[in-house]
Amino acid sequence: MKILVVVPAYNEEKNILEVSKNLEKLKTISKYSIDYIVINDGSTDNTKLVCERNNIPVINLIRNLGIGGAVQTGYKYALKKDYDIVIQFDGDGQHDYHYIDNLITEIGENKYSMVIGSRYIGGLSNFQSTKMRRVGIKFLSNILFLTTGKRIYDVTSGFRAIDKKVIELFSQDYPNDYPEPETIALILKKGYTVKEIPVKMHERLNGSSSITPLKSIYYMIKVSYSIIVRSIIESRNK
Amino acid sequence: MSLNLKFSLILLLIVSIYIIFKTIKAKKLSMKFGLYWTIIFILMLILILFPNIIETCASLLGFKEAPNMLFLIAIFLLFYLVFSVYANISKINENNKNIIQDISILEYDLKKEKGRKK
Missing domain, CATH: 1.20.5 (Single alpha-helices involved in coiled-coils or other helix-helix interfaces)
Structure with missing residues (x-):
């Protein structure tokens, strides 16, 4: 079983070395054989330099694509190199590498197609995000429940694993911005299985989130719209 | 006129x-x-x-004033054109994204290949 950890990174010069060290550690302790690759999304800081100096495997996008395009590059690379499972793992240090094995097990042994690492179940995570953001996530979780009938709590989590079928699907079709909740709707409507498991998340090491308060209203509308539209158009496909 | x-x-x-x-x-x-x-x-x-064509069509279709019909047709036509431009931009963006991804992956493979030969 070939496993690839995809690390999207945009201006993460301060975090990427730490993240890669953790993943190197994981390679030695994991019961699975794991590779990882950083997708440098046209960073304007020294992310590229830091990666190359430290021999971190990195695909440097020749132009900035945004989070969706960057993650999808990882999926395309995985498809090309015949990987069986891909883990999406943030380059800002929010995600805890100790839980990667748990994600893999749910796919490898329990045959789920997508596994989501969740802050909101199991009580492992001290970091739960701000009050406002939690309300927003709850709202999106409800919309997803209404349109697909499946309750996922941490719909915006970017800590997730997918199997080969979904790698193929995502290589063809992946949203450009705010992809996480929409892709859950896509997967469920296509008839794949999704499981949410508890993980620990930290506050980001350095830098700030890409979603500013000003953008958050647009974010809510756009994500709600895309979940609803996905659940309509994808069910018609069947 | x-x-x-x-x-x-x-x-x-x-x-x-x-x-x-x-x-x-x-x-x-x-x-x-x-x-x-x-x-x-x-x-x-x-x-x-x-210009008689407009008057005839408008009265046949039941418009009170001929210009109303003209404005309606013009708005619909422009709406259609703008929509098709949006659709085209989306298609171009998608193509552009795919090209950037493919080139970037190829570049990485090439670099890795070179490193192996050295």
């Missing part, structure tokens, strides 16, 4: 069609989109030459 107005409008349309041809020649507009606009201008030309 006064003869002067008619003449000015026809001149305006001929200039517009000339601009379209010039833009096509400079390879800044594709034949396909040139065709759209040319057809629209030719239709306008016909309506200027035979």
Whole structure:
């Protein structure tokens, strides 16, 4: 079983070395054989330099694509190199590498197609995000429940694993911005299985989130719209 | 319609069609989109030459005033054109994204291959 950890990174010069060290550690302790690759999304800081100096495997996008395009590059690379499972793992240090094995097990042994690492179940995570953001996530979780009938709590989590079928699907079709909740709707409507498991998340090491308060209203509308539209158009496909 | 107005409008349309041809020649507009606009201008030309067509159509369709019909048609037509431009931009963005991804992956593979040979 070939496993690839995809690390999207945009201006993460301060975090990427730490993240890669953790993943190197994981390679030695994991019961699975794991590779990882950083997708440098046209960073304007020294992310590229830091990666190359430290021999971190990195695909440097020749132009900035945004989070969706960057993650999808990882999926395309995985498809090309015949990987069986891909883990999406943030380059800002929010995600805890100790839980990667748990994600893999749910796919490898329990045959789920997508596994989501969740802050909101199991009580492992001290970091739960701000009050406002939690309300927003709850709202999106409800919309997803209404349109697909499946309750996922941490719909915006970017800590997730997918199997080969979904790698193929995502290589063809992946949203450009705010992809996480929409892709859950896509997967469920296509008839794949999704499981949410508890993980620990930290506050980001350095830098700030890409979603500013000003953008958050647009974010809510756009994500709600895309979940609803996905659940309509994808069910018609069947 | 006064003869002067008619003449000015026809001149305006001929200039517009000339601009379209010039833009096509400079390879800044594709034949396909040139065709759209040319057809629209030719239709306008016909309506200027035979304004009775508008009056007849409007009364047949039940419009109180002929200009109402014209505005409605114009708005729908422009709406359609803008929508098709949006659709085209989306397609171009998608293609552009795929090209960037493919080149970046190829570049990485190439670099890895070089490293192995050394």
